[in-house]
Amino acid sequence: MRIPALATALGLVLASPAVAQTIAPILTTPDAHDPHSYARPAEARVTHVALDLAADFDTHVIRGIATLDILAAPGAKQVVLDDNGLKIVNITDAAGKPLPYLVGAVDKIHGAPLTVTLNGAKTIRIAYASSPDAKALQWLTPAQTAGKTQPFLFSQGEAILNRSWIPTQDSPGIRQTWEAKIAVPKQLTAVMSGLATGKPACVADRCTFQYKMDKPVAPYLIALAVGDIAFKSTGPRTGIWAEPATLPKAAYEFGELEKFVAAAEGLYGPYRWGRYDVLVLPPSFPFGGMENPTLTFATPTAIAGDRSLVSLIAHELAHSWSGNLVTNATWDDFWLNEGFTSYFENRIMEALYGKRRADMEADLAWTDMLAAVKDAGGPAAKDTQLHLDLDASRDPDDGMTQIAYDKGAAFLRTIEKQVGRARWDAYLRSYFDRHAFQPQTSAGFLADLKSKLLTPAEAKTIGVDAWVYSPGIPANAVHVTSAAFPAVDAAAKAYAAGGPVSGVPGKATTQEITRFITQLPRKLPTERLKALDTAFGWNTTGNAEIRFAWLQLALANHYAPADASAEQFLTSQGRRKFVAPLFQQMMDSGDWGHKLAMDIYGKARPGYHAVTQVTVDRITGWKLMN
Numbered sequence: 001m002r003i004p005a006l007a008t009a010l011g012l013v014l015a016s017p018a019v020a021q022t023i024a025p026i027l028t029t030p031d032a033h034d035p036h037s038y039a040r041p042a043e044a045r046v047t048h049v050a051l052d053l054a055a056d057f058d059t060h061v062i063r064g065i066a067t068l069d070i071l072a073a074p075g076a077k078q079v080v081l082d083d084n085g086l087k088i089v090n091i092t093d094a095a096g097k098p099l100p101y102l103v104g105a106v107d108k109i110h111g112a113p114l115t116v117t118l119n120g121a122k123t124i125r126i127a128y129a130s131s132p133d134a135k136a137l138q139w140l141t142p143a144q145t146a147g148k149t150q151p152f153l154f155s156q157g158e159a160i161l162n163r164s165w166i167p168t169q170d171s172p173g174i175r176q177t178w179e180a181k182i183a184v185p186k187q188l189t190a191v192m193s194g195l196a197t198g199k200p201a202c203v204a205d206r207c208t209f210q211y212k213m214d215k216p217v218a219p220y221l222i223a224l225a226v227g228d229i230a231f232k233s234t235g236p237r238t239g240i241w242a243e244p245a246t247l248p249k250a251a252y253e254f255g256e257l258e259k260f261v262a263a264a265e266g267l268y269g270p271y272r273w274g275r276y277d278v279l280v281l282p283p284s285f286p287f288g289g290m291e292n293p294t295l296t297f298a299t300p301t302a303i304a305g306d307r308s309l310v311s312l313i314a315h316e317l318a319h320s321w322s323g324n325l326v327t328n329a330t331w332d333d334f335w336l337n338e339g340f341t342s343y344f345e346n347r348i349m350e351a352l353y354g355k356r357r358a359d360m361e362a363d364l365a366w367t368d369m370l371a372a373v374k375d376a377g378g379p380a381a382k383d384t385q386l387h388l389d390l391d392a393s394r395d396p397d398d399g400m401t402q403i404a405y406d407k408g409a410a411f412l413r414t415i416e417k418q419v420g421r422a423r424w425d426a427y428l429r430s431y432f433d434r435h436a437f438q439p440q441t442s443a444g445f446l447a448d449l450k451s452k453l454l455t456p457a458e459a460k461t462i463g464v465d466a467w468v469y470s471p472g473i474p475a476n477a478v479h480v481t482s483a484a485f486p487a488v489d490a491a492a493k494a495y496a497a498g499g500p501v502s503g504v505p506g507k508a509t510t511q512e513i514t515r516f517i518t519q520l521p522r523k524l525p526t527e528r529l530k531a532l533d534t535a536f537g538w539n540t541t542g543n544a545e546i547r548f549a550w551l552q553l554a555l556a557n558h559y560a561p562a563d564a565s566a567e568q569f570l571t572s573q574g575r576r577k578f579v580a581p582l583f584q585q586m587m588d589s590g591d592w593g594h595k596l597a598m599d600i601y602g603k604a605r606p607g608y609h610a611v612t613q614v615t616v617d618r619i620t621g622w623k624l625m626n
């Protein structure tokens with residue numbers, strides 16, 4: 001059920017004299033209650049955020065003014081915002097009259113409620129600064145960048161980190177339009193997840209950049225990056241931002257953005273965000289990519305030199321529909337963002353590169369899904385449900401496992417198989433249209449599915465409720481099997497049995513090589529590893545996916561040359577997907593592995609983002625030992 005509560009009562013346009021904004025509905029059903037936000041949106045909600053900020057690279061602080069438009073229910077006296085470590089200077093109404101406010105008790109996951117007494121104000125103005133250790137912001141030294149001469153700053157809002165630099169209601173179900181002015185040192189460029197409005201205005205040693213998002217978005221999608229970055233166009237509505245040192249190879253690797261956008265539109269309808277640009281971040285970026293609207297943030301580890309890892313772009317672009325257009329109302333339904341996106345990603349890959357490549361990627365994801373079930377504690381574990389039950393005591397990051405991605409995609413494939421691709425595609429396209437710019441819950445999706453696509457008999461055959469609310473992988477899950485992999489698996493078996501290196505598909509696609517390495521037994525004689533390394537150079541390859549698969553195998557065997565390779569790999573990038581399992585592998589490998597992990601982590605840790613640090617601290621017991 002969808003209740004556009006206050007918006008219906010007050011009309012769809014907020015009575016703000018300056019800018020008329022579209023107000024997105026909120027959901028007020030119990031399953032849409034967000035335990036990870038202090039906001040009480042049914043009483044008073046933020047509809048628009050205007051930021052006027054300056055980034056101070058000396059003190060690692062962002063400071064300035066946030067002006068919030070508030071839509072309050074009749075009689076509501078307060079608005080409750082989310083705050084994590086902000087230094088509030090003062091809060092006033094639009095005329096400058098002080099408003100009383102209170103910062104409540106601090107919780108280490110959620111931060112604190114910031115309750116502002118409105119005294120009738122429809123606009124509140126907050127003067128504040130972020131803390132130097134704001135969780136959303138990573139301030140990089142010049143040494144941590146590719147160019148080595150200028151500092152860099154980027155934000156990562158998902159899941160609940162933006163409250164450490166923006167005082168607003170930080171809940172994915174409370175969509176807000178926004179605009180921002182960002183002042184930065186004049187040798188740097190600021191980019192954001194919205195459209196630029198005009199050219200930067202430069203005074204003395206600072207330039208001010210302006211951006212705007214006139215479509216209501218979940219607040220975790222407000223993103224900022226500042227650095228020595230340059231732009232290269234890849235077509236009329238697409239282009240690449242990167243440090244000058246990285247830009248040429250990034251622009252080649254991701255040079256086909258226009259084709260990606262066209263393929264996505266061909267599947268599920270118009271791209272609604274104007275531009276689609278990709279910002280390639282410095283190597284400490286903890287994720288593969290982040291789907292910030294109009295500007296995907298991407299890891300440089302996806303640059304393989306041969307466009308073999310561009311499924312990352314397909315994924316982040318697909319989020320322009322699933323996640324950014326239709327958004328999980330709470331983090332319990334994270335799979336609505338990631339499962340849909342993983343499915344859509346694979347359809348884009350199929351449209352652009354053919355079924356052989358798409359099937360290989362889907363088959364690898366199936367293997368990942370089974371591993372994630374095992375990691376979660378087996379098929380009976382609650383965390384293998386699509387709909388999660390993260391109460392307020394758990395960090396929503398806990399829910400962000402591969403289950404949401406791969407089990408979610410497998411569910412949609414199972415529906416597709418039941419109803420046929422034509423019916424499924426028509427439904428999914430209409431689903432995005434009908435729910436555009438709105439939050440969604442699992443229950444909302446299932447109700448829509450049952451009323452617009454499936455007959456009761458079909459819903460029963462598929463078992464749609466069990467798929468969403470029960471643990472494990474249902475027996476009818478569609479497993480896409482790659483036609484290319486049986487030969488790869490046979491080659492791995494033959495090599496493990498002592499066959500010659502000439503039988504190894506070492507020059508095949510990245511996906512086949514990765515599959516080959518992961519199919520080898522975890523224990524191999526040193527000379528068998530050395531033969532592979534000599535023939536194919538996997539110990540030093542610049543292809544991060546192959547390097548990662550190789551290091552897992554080589555470290556499991558204490559293959560000596562892997563020590564230096566692991567150190568180089570782990571100190572040159574901080575993508576959590578690669579970093580965490582390799583440290584885990586070392587920690588599981590006895591005394592030598594433990595020592596190697598500690599040696600490497602001591603050098604690598606200062607260069608990692610907080611998100612990666614938290615995970616590896618836990619794996620290595622770093623905090624206890626240091």
Ligand SMILES: [Zn+2]
Nearest residue numbers: 315319338341
């Ligand atoms: Zn994603």
